[in-house]
Amino acid sequence: MNIRRLGLSVVVALGVIVAACQPEVVEVVKEVPVEKEVIKVVEVEAKQETGPRQGGQLVAFASNDPGSADPAAFATWDQGLVVPNVVEGLLRLSPDGTKIDPAVAETYSSNDAGDVWTFNLRSGATFHNGDAVTASDFKYSFERLLSPDMAAPKAWLLSGVIGAAEYQSGNASEISGVKVIDDQTLEISLTEALGYFPAIVANPALGVVSERAVDEFGEDFGQNVVSTGPFKLGEWNINDSLTLDANDDYWGGRPYLDSVKFRVIGDENTRVLEFDSQALDITWVPPAHWNRFVRSDVFADELGWAHTFHTDFFVVNMDREPFGSSAALRTAMCHGIDREAVIASLQGRAGNAQGLLPPGLLGHDADASICTYDPDAAMAVMAEGGYADGLDGSYDLILPNWGNMIKIMEIYQAQLAQIGININIVPSEYGPWLEALDTGNFDLAWNYRVADYADPDSFYFPMLHSGNIDGSGNQARYSNAEVDNLVNTGRSSVDSTDRVAAYRNIDAMVAKDLPYIPLTHNIYVDVKQPYVEGYIPSPVDMHVYQHVWISDETK
Amino acid sequence: MLKLIGSRLLVLPLLLLLLSALIFALLYLLPGDPARIMAGEYASTETVERIRVQMGFDRHPAIQYLTYVRNVIQGEWGRSYQSNRLVLEDIKQVFPKTVKVTLAAEIMSIVLGVSFGVLAAVRSNSWIDRSLMTVSVLSLSMPLFWLALLLQLLFAMRLGWLPPSGSGDLFSRYIILPALTLAIPSSGYLARITRAAMLDTQQADYVLTARSKGLREFSVITKHMLPNAWLPIISVIGVDLARLLAGVAIIEVIYAWPGLGKYAFDALAHRDFPALQASLNVLAAAVLFVNLGSDILYGLADPRVRAEENA
Numbered sequence: 001m002n003i004r005r006l007g008l009s010v011v012v013a014l015g016v017i018v019a020a021c022q023p024e025v026v027e028v029v030k031e032v033p034v035e036k037e038v039i040k041v042v043e044v045e046a047k048q049e050t051g052p053r054q055g056g057q058l059v060a061f062a063s064n065d066p067g068s069a070d071p072a073a074f075a076t077w078d079q080g081l082v083v084p085n086v087v088e089g090l091l092r093l094s095p096d097g098t099k100i101d102p103a104v105a106e107t108y109s110s111n112d113a114g115d116v117w118t119f120n121l122r123s124g125a126t127f128h129n130g131d132a133v134t135a136s137d138f139k140y141s142f143e144r145l146l147s148p149d150m151a152a153p154k155a156w157l158l159s160g161v162i163g164a165a166e167y168q169s170g171n172a173s174e175i176s177g178v179k180v181i182d183d184q185t186l187e188i189s190l191t192e193a194l195g196y197f198p199a200i201v202a203n204p205a206l207g208v209v210s211e212r213a214v215d216e217f218g219e220d221f222g223q224n225v226v227s228t229g230p231f232k233l234g235e236w237n238i239n240d241s242l243t244l245d246a247n248d249d250y251w252g253g254r255p256y257l258d259s260v261k262f263r264v265i266g267d268e269n270t271r272v273l274e275f276d277s278q279a280l281d282i283t284w285v286p287p288a289h290w291n292r293f294v295r296s297d298v299f300a301d302e303l304g305w306a307h308t309f310h311t312d313f314f315v316v317n318m319d320r321e322p323f324g325s326s327a328a329l330r331t332a333m334c335h336g337i338d339r340e341a342v343i344a345s346l347q348g349r350a351g352n353a354q355g356l357l358p359p360g361l362l363g364h365d366a367d368a369s370i371c372t373y374d375p376d377a378a379m380a381v382m383a384e385g386g387y388a389d390g391l392d393g394s395y396d397l398i399l400p401n402w403g404n405m406i407k408i409m410e411i412y413q414a415q416l417a418q419i420g421i422n423i424n425i426v427p428s429e430y431g432p433w434l435e436a437l438d439t440g441n442f443d444l445a446w447n448y449r450v451a452d453y454a455d456p457d458s459f460y461f462p463m464l465h466s467g468n469i470d471g472s473g474n475q476a477r478y479s480n481a482e483v484d485n486l487v488n489t490g491r492s493s494v495d496s497t498d499r500v501a502a503y504r505n506i507d508a509m510v511a512k513d514l515p516y517i518p519l520t521h522n523i524y525v526d527v528k529q530p531y532v533e534g535y536i537p538s539p540v541d542m543h544v545y546q547h548v549w550i551s552d553e554t555k
Numbered sequence: 556m557l558k559l560i561g562s563r564l565l566v567l568p569l570l571l572l573l574l575s576a577l578i579f580a581l582l583y584l585l586p587g588d589p590a591r592i593m594a595g596e597y598a599s600t601e602t603v604e605r606i607r608v609q610m611g612f613d614r615h616p617a618i619q620y621l622t623y624v625r626n627v628i629q630g631e632w633g634r635s636y637q638s639n640r641l642v643l644e645d646i647k648q649v650f651p652k653t654v655k656v657t658l659a660a661e662i663m664s665i666v667l668g669v670s671f672g673v674l675a676a677v678r679s680n681s682w683i684d685r686s687l688m689t690v691s692v693l694s695l696s697m698p699l700f701w702l703a704l705l706l707q708l709l710f711a712m713r714l715g716w717l718p719p720s721g722s723g724d725l726f727s728r729y730i731i732l733p734a735l736t737l738a739i740p741s742s743g744y745l746a747r748i749t750r751a752a753m754l755d756t757q758q759a760d761y762v763l764t765a766r767s768k769g770l771r772e773f774s775v776i777t778k779h780m781l782p783n784a785w786l787p788i789i790s791v792i793g794v795d796l797a798r799l800l801a802g803v804a805i806i807e808v809i810y811a812w813p814g815l816g817k818y819a820f821d822a823l824a825h826r827d828f829p830a831l832q833a834s835l836n837v838l839a840a841a842v843l844f845v846n847l848g849s850d851i852l853y854g855l856a857d858p859r860v861r862a863e864e865n866a
Contacts, residue, residue, distance in 0.1 A: 064821045065813075067638025076637075076825075151594050151606060169601065222639050238640075238648050239813030239821070240722055265720060265811040266820075273707050273719035429586045 052256050056550035057243075058532065059281045060543075061271050062262045065239045068222030071207040072145050075153035077541055080204075081262060084542040085244055087207030087227040090119045090138065090186070091198055093454050095547070097309065097360055097539035100198045100454070104133055104208060104228055104251075105186075114193035114494040119201075121184045125251040127210040128232040135186040139178045141208045143167060146175065154205035157453070160197070162189045193492035195499060196455035203453055204542065230255045230546040239264050244545075256534075256549035275527070281550070282528045282535065290347045293527050304537035306524040307351065309358050309451035311459070314397070314517040315475045320443050323395070324477075328385020329421070330514040334371035336378035336419040337412050339520055345411060349525055353518035355507050356449075356459050360539055362496060363456045363503035370511035371518065378419045390420020398436055399446040401427040409446060412519075438471040446519075447475065451540065456503055457491045463516065464506065476515035483509055531555065559854055563847050572624070574839040578832060579620045587826040593636055623832070633829035635822075642833045645818065650837055652722060653807070653814035657799045659730050660737035665792060668742035672749020677776060679754060687746065694743035699802075703736045703809045720811040733810040737803065741795050748791045752784035759783070785856050793849025797842040 066078040071087045073079070084092070090105035102108075105119040125133040142161075145152045146168045158164045162177030177189040190197065200206070213226035225233055230252065231244035244260045263280065265271045272289050274280035285293050285303070293299045314333065318324040323333075339352045351359065354368040382388065397413075399405055409425045416423055423444060428436075436442045451458040462473025465487045469477050483506055490502040510516070528535055531552035537543060590607035591598075607613050611622065626633065632643040671691070675684040710732060711719035723729035756762055757780070765779045804816030819834035821827070 219639060238645055239817050266808045269704060270720045270809055270811060273711055276712060277719060431587045
């Protein structure tokens with residue numbers, strides 16, 4: 001015990017030393033921006049006269065080596081940086097995430113029922129190797145994604161297509177629902193109507209790849225991807241850097257940049273040092289450097305705020321006493337936590353979640369206030385529900401072993417203790433945590449969800465539909481026939497007014513039942529050099545550099 | 556001497572086998588189902604089971620291990636789960652980077668540590684000795700990540716002499732900061748060992764004889780004290796080099812140095828078992844070879860070791 005205390009005090013003492021040294025050190029760095037202000041003024045004038053400059057290299061970062069740029073291997077954050085710039089499919093998400101843009105498909109339409117979708121490919125789209133892109137290339141690419149040997153992480157995106165399951169299990173020689181009408185026309189038939197199918201098609205995992213190149217490179221295709229994106233793979237030094245070169249023949253016109261170089265820098269502080277020495281053009285702003293950038297005359301205007309399609313929440317196991325059976329306890333929890341306190345601890349880089357949908361997605365209700373912070377009201381609800389003296393005992397709240405999340409849970413824990421609900425924070429390895437959630441072996445849990453496709457269905461269907469209990473996303477084990485119907489209406493309808501109406505109804509029922517207690521939405525904030533123009537940080541962490549240019553002639 | 560090297564070389568494969576078995580067992584116990592990881596998101600149980608059989612994860616761990624050993628010997632190190640690249644090719648790219656930075660660090664550490672140690676011993680109990688020993692304790696107690704940060708701020712930001720991170724060849728500017736960061740604590744330790752070893756020889760008969768012969772102090776130190784103080788220093792260098800190899804991961808992450816440490820770190824984060832297993836085995840083998848090397852050096856430096864072997 002004594003030794004442990006001693007160890008702790010040493011750690012605390014070191015922390016004090018580090019903290020004491022920090023301001024001085026940061027002061028030193030402050031010298032850099034002053035010079036750049038001059039440069040910025042010059043650039044603004046130059047830009048107005050000449051417009052976007054052609055040429056130059058943008059240097060961005062990856063935190064780990066992306067490993068593979070193959071859409072069939074697409075799964076990680078770092079791959080999300082590279083794949084959407086190299087690989088392109090029928091449609092793509094607009095850079096700000098608000099709409100679905102045409103890509104290789106110039107136009108598309110569905111039948112009235114919404115279960116057959118026709119895509120008309122543009123002429124003039126070519127692969128990086130010069131071959132023309134045809135509808136059969138898409139059929140090939142989809143079959144490759146679903147093929148049992150690939151075990152592609154995003155293969156499930158095609159699960160609504162007729163014949164996908166048979167093909168994936170090896171019982172069919174083709175996906176019967178994907179039909180090549182002619183070179184420029186592709187028709188996809190679905191097992192049920194999906195109004196948001198274009199949002200799924202816009203996922204880079206459904207990008208087109210060249211069969212000839214796949215045959216040529218075989219197992220090494222991931223490092224030699226040939227697709228149709230605005231950039232093509234260039235020099236790749238493992239764990240060091242990956243360069244993407246402009247695709248001169250891109251159907252949408254050659255990008256302004258000659259190349260984008262992703263330097264693999266795992267340490268967030270090192271990235272800021274590289275940014276300060278102008279060896280990096282864009283970086284995420286780590287908490288320790290927040291004030292410096294926000295207060296900087298030069299960089300305050302260069303911050304990019306992306307409201308990501310992300311919500312984190314408490315999951316309540318609806319099958320377990322006492323939280324699952326007492327709406328009063330869940331309501332009290334919802335009103336008993338001060339989200340703004342947590343947002344302040346995150347330096348304002350989060351939004352107050354008053355529903356499951358993050359802002360930016362269809363049907364998000366910006367005026368909702370289902371869980372305002374009100375400890376008195378929370379205790380009143382507790383008293384009505386028979387817990388006037390608080391809840392006896394303490395209950396485990398499970399989460400993955402992530403240091404920053406544990407700290408935030410401690411804030412919530414203290415707030416809940418105020419209203420008489422005692423929780424134990426129980427961190428564990430990611431795998432066992434997920435298994436407990438999927439099998440219902442927990443009382444309370446923290447979890448988060450990021451939209452797999454830019455549509456509210458990406459939240460409501462997996463989280464709320466009773467068919468998705470046991471491993472498919474409904475971790476609260478919430479079962480409500482009326483909600484199931486509304487979710488089905490929302491997903492099958494192609495009319496957005498009908499969809500929003502259905503989602504508002506779902507919101508009302510979720511606010512009453514609270515199987516999930518919404519907490520916050522993430523905001524991703526990065527900073528760019530003043531000479532980087534046209535950059536839009538992505539709400540799905542997939543920044544595209546097609547329309548970005550660099551105004552500094554020396555870069 | 557040859558006999559010593561020969562017997563060591565004979566034991567080496569056995570040790571390697573033992574270590575690789577240990578590494579296999581550790582990875583086997585690591586949470587996370589490899590078949591589940593390979594199957595992708597929302598994969599059906601059917602898919603997971605098919606992959607389990609396909610990859611042989613359903614077989615007895617001992618069989619899996621023996622298959623792995625056979626494949627490794629045949630040069631088939633497998634493909635990374637994450638990138639599908641050949642692990643052996645990856646290792647060929649990243650391991651030399653780690654060797655370079657470790658060797659550069661060790662050389663810096665020897666130059667700094669031994670010269671400061673000798674200086675402290677020669678001027679023992681003077682203010683030079685005391686300040687050198689204080690600095691060495693400081694250098695030993697600084698956390699590596701913090702030291703790295705300070706050096707980056709000083710040399711990259713304040714002075715602008717060196718790039719804050721990145722990689723290049725053995726003789727590039729990029730290697731200086733990571734190597735120096737590794738070298739500083741090592742040299743602190745080495746300085747203390749050197750000082751102690753030198754002081755031990757201070758009162759030895761051969762030193763007294765040399766002094767009474769009227770030799771100049773410089774010759775006494777370089778020809779009589781230092782050669783005899785080398786033995787403990789060499790054994791410490793061997794241990795130190797092994798420690799550097801194993802502890803290089805954090806430095807590689809901070810300085811974005813694309814070596815084996817960073818590679819293994821990422822493999823662990825992604826539960827990329829083939830990559831992780833190969834990295835750990837290569838690191839273990841490297842440590843074994845370093846130990847062998849320091850044993851041989853020890854033998855060369857100490858005539859008694861050679862004599863015993865020949866007797």
